[in-house]
Amino acid sequence: MLNQTERTQWIKTCGSELGFDLVGIVHPQSLTAGEESVETWVSEGRHGTMRYLEQFRERRERLEHDVGGIRSVIVLGVNYYSGVERQAASGEGGVFQGRVARYAWGRDYHEVIGQKHARMIERLQKELGAEFRAKSCVDTQALPERYAAVRAGFGFTGKHTNLLSKQYGPWLFLSEIVTNLDLAEDQPAQGTCGTCVHCQKVCPTGALDEDYRMDARRCIAYLTIEYKGIIPREMRPQIKDWLFGCDECLAICPFTAHSQETKWPELRAEAGAGVALNVTELFSLKTNSAYEKRFEGTALLRAGRKQMLRNAWLVLGNSGDERAVPYLIEALEDSAPLVRLHAAWALGRFSSQGARDALQRHLAVEQDPKARQETLYALEVGPQVDKDRGVS
Numbered sequence: 001m002l003n004q005t006e007r008t009q010w011i012k013t014c015g016s017e018l019g020f021d022l023v024g025i026v027h028p029q030s031l032t033a034g035e036e037s038v039e040t041w042v043s044e045g046r047h048g049t050m051r052y053l054e055q056f057r058e059r060r061e062r063l064e065h066d067v068g069g070i071r072s073v074i075v076l077g078v079n080y081y082s083g084v085e086r087q088a089a090s091g092e093g094g095v096f097q098g099r100v101a102r103y104a105w106g107r108d109y110h111e112v113i114g115q116k117h118a119r120m121i122e123r124l125q126k127e128l129g130a131e132f133r134a135k136s137c138v139d140t141q142a143l144p145e146r147y148a149a150v151r152a153g154f155g156f157t158g159k160h161t162n163l164l165s166k167q168y169g170p171w172l173f174l175s176e177i178v179t180n181l182d183l184a185e186d187q188p189a190q191g192t193c194g195t196c197v198h199c200q201k202v203c204p205t206g207a208l209d210e211d212y213r214m215d216a217r218r219c220i221a222y223l224t225i226e227y228k229g230i231i232p233r234e235m236r237p238q239i240k241d242w243l244f245g246c247d248e249c250l251a252i253c254p255f256t257a258h259s260q261e262t263k264w265p266e267l268r269a270e271a272g273a274g275v276a277l278n279v280t281e282l283f284s285l286k287t288n289s290a291y292e293k294r295f296e297g298t299a300l301l302r303a304g305r306k307q308m309l310r311n312a313w314l315v316l317g318n319s320g321d322e323r324a325v326p327y328l329i330e331a332l333e334d335s336a337p338l339v340r341l342h343a344a345w346a347l348g349r350f351s352s353q354g355a356r357d358a359l360q361r362h363l364a365v366e367q368d369p370k371a372r373q374e375t376l377y378a379l380e381v382g383p384q385v386d387k388d389r390g391v392s
């Protein structure tokens, strides 16, 4: 029979053997400050439309109930860094590249890590017997994962709000196995950003408006992935060529100097969606099921086809490349008003006669009030946009 220290060590070894880069333990009562911080953040409305974050307490209670009382949280870190700093922006050889945030390059981490959790739980169950109860948590459960990681000794929270690890920098997925086992808790990690403010300065939309806190409603990761509606007009140019998510604040962080190649082949770009997508390829995906088939097993399914097309037209509009115009004209025919509205805005970024004629024709047939309003706006402000881009 193992004592608490031996059992904790054995579990950590199990985690490492299964490929987890970091394994630590925290007790649930140590997470209270993190949970309160999430609740305060939500009460300020900074979560936007991510309603699931509003039921944090109820969801947490359900988790507690499922395990029959959580006594320890096994925190697991996976390094997902896989080289390649930046893909060329849009426009090469008629191919328009929309950037994908690094976390979504490979296979969907929820599935990849979830499967490893299942193996770990099975192994622990075999060894510890019927008394062992556990539940796998990857991102979606009511746990403040970054706070748990700090408490488990992985690193500290940077001003961009992500966990910074001295071993791996900012590129870590976090997940937990909550259990009824009593394990030995780790010491929290220490660290600070000092006077650095690079992430706050580089953020294109001003989402990092306070140290260690963000306004998700302004974050490109939220706008392009979680948010399903009309992207606020003033933020569209700032999205530049980000098709899915954003890494600006992470990529500039001096802690990236600690990045190491991932040991997880499933998370490499070759295994999944890749570092960027040919925006025009999205045209060939005419139905939701075609979209789902194309991006099966990747995190890109989090945004549906409609949202992805919405993002794609912003990328084309922001490209300033006239070769985008025929695609945008075709997009005005889409059955979804959301898609037509963003295509109209993007066309308004071009002052060529072809773009303006298409918008005029579209105005005559557009029935959706918001898409119509956007078409009118696009016709009015075209030349202003060229000024934004520095075209005299």
Ligand code: B12
Binding pocket: 033, 034, 035, 037, 038, 041, 050, 101, 102, 103, 138, 139, 140, 141, 142, 143, 144, 145, 146, 147, 148, 157, 160, 161, 162, 163, 164, 170, 171, 172, 173, 174, 175, 211, 212, 213, 214, 216, 219, 221, 222, 226, 244, 245, 246, 247, 249, 250
């Ligand atoms: C909602 C959510 C989002 C939202 C909001 C992000 C945010 N900053 O809150 C959006 C959609 C914008 C988003 C974006 C991204 N996300 Co996200 N997201 C989440 C989710 C589901 C909940 C986060 C949450 O509760 N936020 C509310 C805030 C208040 O809570 P918090 O972030 O935990 O805040 C802590 C710190 O700010 C700290 N804190 C607060 N005040 C203070 C003050 C001081 C002085 C200090 C030191 C600390 C401190 O304590 C807080 C409590 O834990 C988590 C998974 C989870 N269950 O935790 C993933 C998670 C945070 N996301 C993750 C990732 C990878 C991303 C992206 C990089 C993806 C991308 N490239 O597009 C971006 C990063 C953007 C950014 N700068 O944060 C990872 C982060 C891993 C890491 N190393 O930190 C997580 C943990 C998912 C995972 N399982 O790995 N995300």
Ligand code: SF4
Binding pocket: 160, 202, 203, 204, 205, 206, 207, 208, 214, 218, 219, 220, 221, 246, 247, 248, 249, 250
């Ligand atoms: S992910 Fe992009 S938009 Fe979001 S806070 Fe970081 S830099 Fe800003």
Ligand code: SF4
Binding pocket: 158, 159, 160, 161, 192, 193, 196, 197, 198, 199, 200, 249, 252, 253, 254, 255
């Ligand atoms: S960029 Fe600078 S301020 Fe931002 S998290 Fe990294 S070290 Fe901290």
